[in-house]
Amino acid sequence: MPNHGPALGSLVLVAVLAFVVPLLLNRLRRVRVPIAAGEILAGMLVGKSGLGLVHSDELLSIFNFLGIGALMFLAGMEIDLAALVGGGARPKGRPAWLARLHQPLALGAALFLLTAYGAWWFAHRLHARGLVEEPLFLTLIVATCGLSIIMPVLKERNMFADPFGQVLFSTAVIADFLPMLGLSVLAAVRLNGSALEALWILALLGFGVLVYLAARWLQRFKLLEGLTGGTAQISVRAAWALMLVFLALAQTVGVEAILGSFLAGLLLSMLAGSHREEISHKLDALGFGFLIPIFFVMVGVEFDLRALLSDPAALALVPLLLGGTILVKALPGVLLAIWHPLRRTLAGMALLTTQMSVTIAASAVAYTVGAYGASTHAAVVLVAIVTAILGPILFNRILGDAGPEPERTGVVLAGMNRLSLHLGRRLLAHGVPVSAVDEHPERVQEFAGAGISAVLSHPSAEEGLRQAGAERARALVALTGDERSNLAAARLGRSQFGIPRAILFATSPECLAEAAQEGLEAVNPDLSPALLVESLLTSPGATALLTGEDRDVQIQDFTLTGGPLVGTALRDARLPAGVLVVSVLRGAEKIVPHxxxxxxxxxxxxxxxxPESWEAMRRLAAGQSV
Structure with a gap:
C-alpha cells in the first residue's frame, strides 16, 4: 500500500515521551525536577546523544518551531502589566521612609542591571581566555531568568501578593524581555551585517501598538459575545491567530520569531483584562499539553553530548559557566537584604539563578546565527537544566516549609453608613467577625454600640485598614459615598494586605471599567434594588436561598484547603447531613458537579x-476533624 502522508514515527515517539515524563517525575518526591528539564533529558536519551531513535525531520521541525513560538507566546501572556506596575505592597518591620522605596518594578530593574553588568564582565573574562568568541551574545544569555520556572514556585507559596514575591516576579519578567530584545538586535546585525536591519524591531513594536489600539476600539462592539465557549472557542482562535501573525511578520522583516511571539502574548495579556486568567488557562492546554513539550524534547534530541565531550574547551566551559552564572545572578540579590530578612534574601538569591525556557531559546538563536558552535550551545543548555533544578530546590530548602496560610475570617467595611451598619449586623449574625473604618467620630460610636469593631480613620488609609484587621480579612467591602475612595480602598486591600476579595460600590462607567480591569468586584448600587426585585419575581426560591430568608435551607460557599475531600469523587464524599454541592469553581473554570x-x-x-451543618462543613473543607 502506498504511503500517503508524512512519516509520523519520530513525532509519535516525541509525543509519547511528553506523556510519560510527567508521570515519572511525579514519582520523585524528594527532588522536584521541572517537567521541562525532564523532557530535555528524555530527548537526550532518544536523540543524537543517546539511542538515536529520533531524528529531526520536516514535520518535527514545524512542530518544534510552533512549540518555541507557543512557549514565548505564553511567557508573554504570563506578564500582567497592571499588577507589575501597580504592585505597591510594602515590606513590614522597616521604617516608613525605607518601606516607601520598596517599588517592585524599580527594584527588579536594578537587580537586572546589576546582573547584566556582572554577565558582561564574566563573558569578557571568558572571551579573554579564548573560551567564547562573541561575548555580547553570552552576556544576554547569562542575564536571562527562568520565568517559566519561577512563576510556579511563587504560586505554590502564595507569594504574588507579598512584596518579596513581587520583586522576584518583576526581576524575572524584565530578565525575560530585555535580553530577548537585545538578542533580536544582535541576531539581525549578525545575519545582515548592518544595524539598520534592527530598526525592523521598532516597526514590529509599532505594529503591536496599532493592533492594541484597534483591538480596544473593536471591543466596544462586543463582536466575540456568545462565541467564547462550545465549538467556537473564539478567544482561543483569536489568540493563536495573533501568535501566528506576529511569528510570520517577525520572520518576514528579519526579526527573531521568538520576539514576535513574545510580543503577541504580551499584547493579548493587555487586551484580555479580567478574562486573562480564563484565556490563559485554555491556551495552556494546547501549549503545555502538546506544542511546548515537543520543543523541549527536541532540545534534548539535538543536544550533542559527544560534541561537548570531544571539545576540551567547551567541556572546561561547563563548570566555569555554571559557577559564573550562579555568582553573577545571585550577588545582586544582596540588595534585597535592605528590606527583607536574611533567610528570605538568601532564598531570593538562589531563585534568581534559575534559567530555562528563554535561556534555551536564546542559545538556540545564537547557535543558529553562528555566534558559537554546537558544543558551546550544549554547555549553555546543560547549565540551564542544572540551574532550573537547583534554584527552586534551594529556594524551598532555605525558606523551609511554607506551612498553612493563616486563615482569613473577617470582613472589613470601608465606610460607615446605614447600608454598612445593616450589612455588619447580618454578618455578625452569621458568626463572621466584622470591623469598620470611617473618619466620622459619631459613626464610629454608633457602630461600636452595635458590636462592630470600629476604627476612626479615613476609609482608604493604609493604617486605618491595618487597625481594622485587613491583614486577617477574607474580604473588604468599600461602600462610602465616594466611588474613587472606594476604588482606592479596594486597591489597597488587594495590593497591600492581599485580601482575596475586594468589593466596591461604584456607579460611573469609568470606575466600573477600572475595577473590572484590575480584577476587583464592583457593584452598582443604583441597579441592585432592581436586580433583587427581578430575582424575586423570576426565581423566588433561589433568591430566598441567597438572601437567607429560608431559615431551613440556605446556600453557602466553602474553599477546599485540605482534608479527606481532596482527591475524592463527589459520590464518595462524606458530607454533613443534608448538604449538597451544587457548583465547583476551579480557578476560572466553573463546573456543574456530578x-x-x-x-x-x-x-x-x-x-x-x-445552617446547622455549616460549622461541620467548614471544618471538613479546612481538613479539620469534624
Missing amino acids: GNTVLQQGDLLTVVGP
Whole structure:
C-alpha cells in the first residue's frame, strides 16, 4: 500500500515521551525536577546523544518551531502589566521612609542591571581566555531568568501578593524581555551585517501598538459575545491567530520569531483584562499539553553530548559557566537584604539563578546565527537544566516549609453608613467577625454600640485598614459615598494586605471599567434594588436561598484547603447531613458537579443545606476533624 502522508514515527515517539515524563517525575518526591528539564533529558536519551531513535525531520521541525513560538507566546501572556506596575505592597518591620522605596518594578530593574553588568564582565573574562568568541551574545544569555520556572514556585507559596514575591516576579519578567530584545538586535546585525536591519524591531513594536489600539476600539462592539465557549472557542482562535501573525511578520522583516511571539502574548495579556486568567488557562492546554513539550524534547534530541565531550574547551566551559552564572545572578540579590530578612534574601538569591525556557531559546538563536558552535550551545543548555533544578530546590530548602496560610475570617467595611451598619449586623449574625473604618467620630460610636469593631480613620488609609484587621480579612467591602475612595480602598486591600476579595460600590462607567480591569468586584448600587426585585419575581426560591430568608435551607460557599475531600469523587464524599454541592469553581473554570467529579485542593464549593451543618462543613473543607 502506498504511503500517503508524512512519516509520523519520530513525532509519535516525541509525543509519547511528553506523556510519560510527567508521570515519572511525579514519582520523585524528594527532588522536584521541572517537567521541562525532564523532557530535555528524555530527548537526550532518544536523540543524537543517546539511542538515536529520533531524528529531526520536516514535520518535527514545524512542530518544534510552533512549540518555541507557543512557549514565548505564553511567557508573554504570563506578564500582567497592571499588577507589575501597580504592585505597591510594602515590606513590614522597616521604617516608613525605607518601606516607601520598596517599588517592585524599580527594584527588579536594578537587580537586572546589576546582573547584566556582572554577565558582561564574566563573558569578557571568558572571551579573554579564548573560551567564547562573541561575548555580547553570552552576556544576554547569562542575564536571562527562568520565568517559566519561577512563576510556579511563587504560586505554590502564595507569594504574588507579598512584596518579596513581587520583586522576584518583576526581576524575572524584565530578565525575560530585555535580553530577548537585545538578542533580536544582535541576531539581525549578525545575519545582515548592518544595524539598520534592527530598526525592523521598532516597526514590529509599532505594529503591536496599532493592533492594541484597534483591538480596544473593536471591543466596544462586543463582536466575540456568545462565541467564547462550545465549538467556537473564539478567544482561543483569536489568540493563536495573533501568535501566528506576529511569528510570520517577525520572520518576514528579519526579526527573531521568538520576539514576535513574545510580543503577541504580551499584547493579548493587555487586551484580555479580567478574562486573562480564563484565556490563559485554555491556551495552556494546547501549549503545555502538546506544542511546548515537543520543543523541549527536541532540545534534548539535538543536544550533542559527544560534541561537548570531544571539545576540551567547551567541556572546561561547563563548570566555569555554571559557577559564573550562579555568582553573577545571585550577588545582586544582596540588595534585597535592605528590606527583607536574611533567610528570605538568601532564598531570593538562589531563585534568581534559575534559567530555562528563554535561556534555551536564546542559545538556540545564537547557535543558529553562528555566534558559537554546537558544543558551546550544549554547555549553555546543560547549565540551564542544572540551574532550573537547583534554584527552586534551594529556594524551598532555605525558606523551609511554607506551612498553612493563616486563615482569613473577617470582613472589613470601608465606610460607615446605614447600608454598612445593616450589612455588619447580618454578618455578625452569621458568626463572621466584622470591623469598620470611617473618619466620622459619631459613626464610629454608633457602630461600636452595635458590636462592630470600629476604627476612626479615613476609609482608604493604609493604617486605618491595618487597625481594622485587613491583614486577617477574607474580604473588604468599600461602600462610602465616594466611588474613587472606594476604588482606592479596594486597591489597597488587594495590593497591600492581599485580601482575596475586594468589593466596591461604584456607579460611573469609568470606575466600573477600572475595577473590572484590575480584577476587583464592583457593584452598582443604583441597579441592585432592581436586580433583587427581578430575582424575586423570576426565581423566588433561589433568591430566598441567597438572601437567607429560608431559615431551613440556605446556600453557602466553602474553599477546599485540605482534608479527606481532596482527591475524592463527589459520590464518595462524606458530607454533613443534608448538604449538597451544587457548583465547583476551579480557578476560572466553573463546573456543574456530578458523581464522578473529583474535588481538588483550592476548589470553591457552593453548597445548599441546613445552617446547622455549616460549622461541620467548614471544618471538613479546612481538613479539620469534624
